[in-house]
Amino acid sequence: MTSARPYLYLAPTLAVLAAFTYFPLARLAELSLHAPGIGTSLGPWIGFSAYSTLFANPLFWRVAGQTLLYVFASVPIAMAIALALALLLDQPLRGVGVFRVLYYTPVVMPTVAVAALALWMFNANGGIIDYLLHAIGIGPVPWLVDGAWALPTLMIVAVWKNVGYYMIIYLAGLQSLPRAVLDAARLDGARPIARFFTITLPLLRPTTFFLAVVALIGSFQVFDFVNLMTQGGPSNATNVLVYFAYQNGFEYVQLGMAAAISLVMFAMVLMILGALAWAFNR
Amino acid sequence: MIEPALRFAGVGKSYGSARILEDLDLEIAEGEFFVLLGPSGCGKTTLLRMTAGLQTIDRGEIFLRGAPLSPIPPERRNIAMVFQDYALYPHMTVYGNMAFGLRRHGHDRTETDARVRRTAALLGIEPLLDRRPHQISGGQQQRVALGRAIARDPVLYLMDEPLSNLDAQVRASVRTEIKELQRRLGVTTLYVTHDQVEAMTLGDRMAVLNDGAIQQAGRPIDIYREPANEFVARFLATPRLNLLEGTLEHSNGSIVVRTPVGAFAWTQPPRSLPATAKVRVGMRPEEIKISFDVAAAGASLPIRLIETLGSQVLVFADFDGGELTVSIPADAMPHDAQRIAIVPSGSIVHVFDHAGGAALGHFVAGGEG
Amino acid sequence: MIRRCASYAVLVAGLIPLLLPFYWMALTSLKPKREVFTAVPQWWPAHPAWDNYRSAWVAEPFAGFFFNSIVVTASIVALQLALASLAAFALSRFEFRGRSLIFWIIVAALIVPVQITFIANFMTLAHLGLLNTYAALVAPYAASAFGTFLLRQAFAAVPRQLEDAARLDGCSGLAFLWHVLLPLSRPTVLAFALVAVVTHWNDYFWPLIVTNNNAVRTLPIGLGMFVGQEVTTDWNLLMAASIFVSAPMLLLFFLMQRHFVQSQLRTGSRG
Numbered sequence: 001m002t003s004a005r006p007y008l009y010l011a012p013t014l015a016v017l018a019a020f021t022y023f024p025l026a027r028l029a030e031l032s033l034h035a036p037g038i039g040t041s042l043g044p045w046i047g048f049s050a051y052s053t054l055f056a057n058p059l060f061w062r063v064a065g066q067t068l069l070y071v072f073a074s075v076p077i078a079m080a081i082a083l084a085l086a087l088l089l090d091q092p093l094r095g096v097g098v099f100r101v102l103y104y105t106p107v108v109m110p111t112v113a114v115a116a117l118a119l120w121m122f123n124a125n126g127g128i129i130d131y132l133l134h135a136i137g138i139g140p141v142p143w144l145v146d147g148a149w150a151l152p153t154l155m156i157v158a159v160w161k162n163v164g165y166y167m168i169i170y171l172a173g174l175q176s177l178p179r180a181v182l183d184a185a186r187l188d189g190a191r192p193i194a195r196f197f198t199i200t201l202p203l204l205r206p207t208t209f210f211l212a213v214v215a216l217i218g219s220f221q222v223f224d225f226v227n228l229m230t231q232g233g234p235s236n237a238t239n240v241l242v243y244f245a246y247q248n249g250f251e252y253v254q255l256g257m258a259a260a261i262s263l264v265m266f267a268m269v270l271m272i273l274g275a276l277a278w279a280f281n282r
Numbered sequence: 283m284i285e286p287a288l289r290f291a292g293v294g295k296s297y298g299s300a301r302i303l304e305d306l307d308l309e310i311a312e313g314e315f316f317v318l319l320g321p322s323g324c325g326k327t328t329l330l331r332m333t334a335g336l337q338t339i340d341r342g343e344i345f346l347r348g349a350p351l352s353p354i355p356p357e358r359r360n361i362a363m364v365f366q367d368y369a370l371y372p373h374m375t376v377y378g379n380m381a382f383g384l385r386r387h388g389h390d391r392t393e394t395d396a397r398v399r400r401t402a403a404l405l406g407i408e409p410l411l412d413r414r415p416h417q418i419s420g421g422q423q424q425r426v427a428l429g430r431a432i433a434r435d436p437v438l439y440l441m442d443e444p445l446s447n448l449d450a451q452v453r454a455s456v457r458t459e460i461k462e463l464q465r466r467l468g469v470t471t472l473y474v475t476h477d478q479v480e481a482m483t484l485g486d487r488m489a490v491l492n493d494g495a496i497q498q499a500g501r502p503i504d505i506y507r508e509p510a511n512e513f514v515a516r517f518l519a520t521p522r523l524n525l526l527e528g529t530l531e532h533s534n535g536s537i538v539v540r541t542p543v544g545a546f547a548w549t550q551p552p553r554s555l556p557a558t559a560k561v562r563v564g565m566r567p568e569e570i571k572i573s574f575d576v577a578a579a580g581a582s583l584p585i586r587l588i589e590t591l592g593s594q595v596l597v598f599a600d601f602d603g604g605e606l607t608v609s610i611p612a613d614a615m616p617h618d619a620q621r622i623a624i625v626p627s628g629s630i631v632h633v634f635d636h637a638g639g640a641a642l643g644h645f646v647a648g649g650e651g
Numbered sequence: 652m653i654r655r656c657a658s659y660a661v662l663v664a665g666l667i668p669l670l671l672p673f674y675w676m677a678l679t680s681l682k683p684k685r686e687v688f689t690a691v692p693q694w695w696p697a698h699p700a701w702d703n704y705r706s707a708w709v710a711e712p713f714a715g716f717f718f719n720s721i722v723v724t725a726s727i728v729a730l731q732l733a734l735a736s737l738a739a740f741a742l743s744r745f746e747f748r749g750r751s752l753i754f755w756i757i758v759a760a761l762i763v764p765v766q767i768t769f770i771a772n773f774m775t776l777a778h779l780g781l782l783n784t785y786a787a788l789v790a791p792y793a794a795s796a797f798g799t800f801l802l803r804q805a806f807a808a809v810p811r812q813l814e815d816a817a818r819l820d821g822c823s824g825l826a827f828l829w830h831v832l833l834p835l836s837r838p839t840v841l842a843f844a845l846v847a848v849v850t851h852w853n854d855y856f857w858p859l860i861v862t863n864n865n866a867v868r869t870l871p872i873g874l875g876m877f878v879g880q881e882v883t884t885d886w887n888l889l890m891a892a893s894i895f896v897s898a899p900m901l902l903l904f905f906l907m908q909r910h911f912v913q914s915q916l917r918t919g920s921r922g
Contacts, residue, residue: 005824006741010753013738016794021760024771031770039777085665088658099662101908103669108904108911110853112874113893117676119878120886126688128675160669213762220766224855228878242766249770250860258770266767273762336815357821369816373834382830383820430816 025266031259043256050260059236060244060261064268066151067240070222071272074155075215079208081159082166087196089167090174100171104164111161111224118157119144119229144230147237154225154238162218166211173207174200209280216272241265285348287312287470288333288438292342295328295494302328303494305342310472310487315464317485317502318474321517325494326474330440333472334363346438357386362431363440366447368423370415376402376426377411380433387434401433404463421452428460432467439464439471445480457483478518482506490514512639515564515632521596524570524606528563528633530555539563539631539647542603543583544624546631546647555642562634567596567609569630572622579623588615597622680704680890687887700887707877707892712865716873720852723785723869727792728847732840735798740828742799743806744814754803760796769860776861787861788869792851798843805836841910849900870896 032050035043054060085103089096106114121129122143130140143153177200185195223242226232232239232247239247241261249258286309293306303325310316318326331337333344335356344351351359362383370379377398384394402408405425410418415426424444431439444460445453461484464471475481481488482502489499490513498510509515516523526541537548537555541563576582583599583606590596595615597608599622608622626647633642679687683700686693708714741747742754765772776787809832817827833840855871862868868876874896877889904911 006745006747006750009737009741013734013757013794013799014753016734016790017757017760017796019775020772020791020794021763021768024768024775025763027771027774028768031774085662088662091655091658093655093658097909099666101905102666104908104911105673105901105904106669108849108853108900109897110855110871110874110900112853112855112871112878113676113897116874116878116889116893117672120679120890121672121675123886126886128671128692131692160672164669217762217764220764223766227855227859228875245770249773255770255774262767262770266763269762269767331815334815334819336818355823356818357823359819361819363816363819365812365816367810367812369810369812371813371816371831373831373837382822386821386826430820434820 025263028259028263028266031256032263034256036253036255046256050256051264054257054260054264059239062236063239063241063244064264066238067242068268070151070155070240071216071219073152074158075212075219077155078159078163079166079170079211079215082163082211083170083204085163085167086170086174089171100168103167106161106163107165109161111221112228114157114161115225115228118153118225122153145234147234150230150234150238154222154229157225157229158219158222162215166215169211169214170204170207173204177203205280209276212276212280213273216269216276241268284312286310286345287314287347288316288472289345290329290342291345293329293332293339293344294341295325295332295337296340301494306494306496308489308496308499310470312470313468315461315471315473315484315486317481317488318472318491319476319478319481319488319517320491321476324491326476326491327442329491330363330442330472330474333438334361334440335359360434360436361438361440362434362436363442364424364427364431364444366443368415368427368444368447370423370426370430372415375412375414376407376418376429379415379426380430383430383434397433397435398429401429404432405429420448421456424448424456428463432463437470439469441471441473443475443477444473445475445477460484478520482518490517492517508641508644509564509632510641512562512564512634512641515566515634515641519564519566521567522607524565524567526563526565527603528561530559530561530633539633543601543606544581544626546626546629546645548631548633548643548645549648550645552643560636561642562636562639564632564634565629566632567607568594570606570608571625571628572597572608572610573625574616574619574622576621576623579625582621582623584621585619676890676893679887680894682887684885684887703887703891704895707888708895710880710888710892711873711877713870713873713892713895715865716868716870719785719867720870723788723858724848724852726785726789727851728844730789730793731795731798731847732844734794735802735843736828736833738794738799739802739806740825740832742803744827744832757796757799761800765791765857769857773860783862783864783867785867788858788867791857795843795847798847801839801843802836805839806832809835838910841907845903845907845911848903852900 030042033045033047035046037043089099121127124130124140124142124145127143129143134140141149143149181203182195182199185199190198220242222240223246226238226240226243227246230238232243242265245258245261245265248254248261288308288310290306290308293303294301295303306329318329320326328337332339333346333351335351335354339352346359346361371382374382380398380401381394384397385391389397398411399408402411405428407422407425407429410422410426415423418426424447427444441460445456448456457480473480473484485502487500488502488505490497490505492513498505498514505514506518509518512525516525526543528539528541531538531540537551539546539548539561546563573579583601585597585599586605587598588595589598590612593612594609595612597610597615599606599608629647630644631647632644634640635642678694678696680703681696681699681701682693682703683698686697738757742750772791773782776782776790781787781790813831814823814827817823817831822830853871854869855875858869858872859875862872874892877892
């Protein structure tokens with residue numbers, strides 16, 4: 001059928017995506033190559049000097065490093081916990097549905113509410129976490145106050161919020177595995193742990209890949225926690241690239257620099273995705 | 283001259299370089315039940331879909347009551363189709379399935395309701411009207427598919443192997459019902475199948491298709507008796523046609539057809555036969571006369587296998603050059619027969635050209651040649 | 652047998668760190684100010700201060716924020732369903748040049764989240780004078796690559812024969828989409844709609860970028876402002892506010908949880 005109708009039906013979606021997803025990438029490039037202008041207009045051309053300034057800034061490297069640390073620590077940890085939970089739930093237990101619902105609950109909470117709750121629970125004064133730790137003999141922890149603890153605290157919050165969601169995805173993956181293969185392994189004498197590593201895990205590769213991508217894109221959610229809980233501090237200890245871009249754009253009003261940082265972020269996402277695709281599709 | 287209900291004129295269709303249908307001509311009379319018979323891939327379903335408008339016609343034209351169909355989209359052709367997989371709307375009730383097309387074509391609720399209920403009564407599916415397709419059996423679904431077509435009251439029914447998904451027992455009874463319904467309703471019907479039995483029992487007339495071309499068209503019994511070529515003979519034989527190498531021996535105006543299993547006297551051959559020629563001889567299992575009195579006959583063939591089908595028995599015998607399949611009534615089969623003798627007199631022989639397969643003649647063999 | 656008991660034990664144990672925060676949040680929200688900071692935590696409110704909710708509600712124009720959230724979320728989800736249905740219809744039931752390419756272009760958009768493009772989108776909307784409008788909150792989300800992907804899969808599963816039957820019944824094109832494709836894809840449509848509602852109701856980032864006026868601010872922003880004020884002071888009010896901001900989505904979740912969990916199983920997108 002060579003009519004124009006399919007193109008017509010696709011036009012609105014493509015138009016919106018072009019305007020708000022693809023064109024912006026070009027616009028970011030343009031912004032990053034010019035000095036800031038007045039209002040929404042561009043200043044003079046400066047070539048790549050915004051980038052060289054950025055890469056010469058030690059704060060950028062610190063922020064980039066913290067971002068990578070955040071992603072490469074919180075995502076695998078959350079995925080591992082999620083997989084463990086999914087394995088437990090992939091049995092004919094009574095009340096499986098109830099557990100599924102309960103574990104998923106943090107996922108539907110707004111990040112703002114989670115941030116508020118976390119601020120309260122990790123609070124140095126009156127926070128319940130410190131009290132509970134004290135009850136088992138561990139001293140109070142300077143959660144959000146100490147530069148070394150702040151980022152891990154945000155990681156804990158993110159893991160708490162997301163583990164239910166990752167668990168459901170793993171559960172779906174587990175339930176789509178061919179039972180016959182696992183049964184054959186049992187008959188072949190493989191013990192549960194061996195079966196997990198030699199059969200289940202490899203068969204879950206597509207799911208793991210999918211989840212890694214989803215988690216990667218989802219990790220941008222960290223902005224909400226940084227903005228509400230630490231504002232990048234203490235002393236830039238929790239500054240991550242997306243927050244850094246936001247600061248440059250809206251606090252320092254350096255839109256060109258913000259655009260450059262955004263594109264650097266995008267480049268990093270692409271590289272990580274590429275690495276994941278290579279690793280999982282060999 | 284009466285305009286035929288459906289006329290195919292030089293119809294052709296290609297997919298890329300592959301020609302599915304080539305220069306096809308056919309006329310179907312008003313009220314006729316016409317069957318298109320052929321193996322998979324012969325183009326019969328394509329022809330049906332082109333009539334429905336679901337596929338375009340590349341060459342030629344199809345005329346419905348004299349009007350060309352190409353310019354009319356399928357939504358407005360006033361044709362109803364029964365699909366092989368029934369294609370019922372899973373999310374609608376049986377009532378909804380039958381009413382949907384009527385509503386889309388502009389009938390109001392009262393008219394639609396009357397038609398749906400009338401059709402449901404005709405097919406005996408009234409109790410199912412509130413059920414959904416997944417709640418009823420295959421046979422019932424098929425009825426609903428039929429009902430959907432009948433309720434539309436179209437000028438033409440198209441049926442695409444509607445019985446192929448039914449159990450064997452259900453198939454036979456539904457087959458009869460379809461025949462009776464069509465007779466009652468009197469609507470022209472074009473029916474596609476690969477099943478020889480369906481074609482023979484349902485069609486007023488039929489066409490055998492192969493490789494996109496009509497091999498033969500006419501009344502089923504005529505095609506059965508005098509297949510136009512080897513393909514048609516092979517397709518209309520169960521379990522399979524016996525094909526033998528033969529030679530024609532001419533003597534005094536009559537011909538003897540000599541084959542590895544015997545010589546058959548052709549007492550009234552047509553004039554235009556070639557002189558001494560190699561031919562292919564086709565004999566249907568049920569058309570070969572045999573005797574178990576091998577002592578009297580002299581020449582006999584060893585029985586390799588016997589298959590009991592209930593009222594009929596299949597006898598497989600070896601001859602020099604192949605295996606012969608013969609079908610006889612079960613009570614004519616002795617317990618301990620080891621060999622059979624072919625009785626030429628009374629056997630029906632189909633003679634085909636050795637090169638092209640076209641039929642040269644069909645006859646009932648006379649006495650010994 | 653032991654395996655099952657151990658499994659239960661672990662699962663229940665895991666629920667403690669998961670659900671304790673909720674309990675603590677609810678508990679704090681009912682405590683009068685003097686009971687919030689106590690040397691030994693009270694695990695049950697001695698004098699439940701239901702009034703906290705009222706105080707929190709009036710501390711910020713939450714009613715207005717609530718209204719804005721409803722308008723914005725409803726608009727986004729309605730537009731996404733409409734646009735995604737059309738796009739999915741085209742991609743699944745038509746053959747045309749560039750179909751595969753267009754599909755991948757749409758799917759590729761999934762890896763470009765708003766947190767990367769926000770500077771440019773902000774500038775675009777500022778240039779058009781659309782900051783602080785519903786349009787700014789809704790427009791970038793009008794199309795959904797994710798929804799298009801899901802619906803395309805669902806539509807493609809409808810057999811060709813059914814489409815043929817519908818054509819002969821006089822139902823083709825958009826009528827076919829409306830009368831047959833969408834009804835048959837109801838579970839997917841519902842699952843997607845639920846995910847979209849939760850995602851956009853809870854969205855904090857984008858509204859933060861394009862609004863600074865209470866007339867258009869949404870609920871998460873309102874709560875965020877409240878956080879800024881109340882940190883280290885009125886935790887009880889803050890917790891109360893957190894609860895009524897979260898309540899609609901929690902309620903929706905518990906009512907429709909079967910569809911939600913099914914939806915993630917089917918789709919793989921977050922709430």
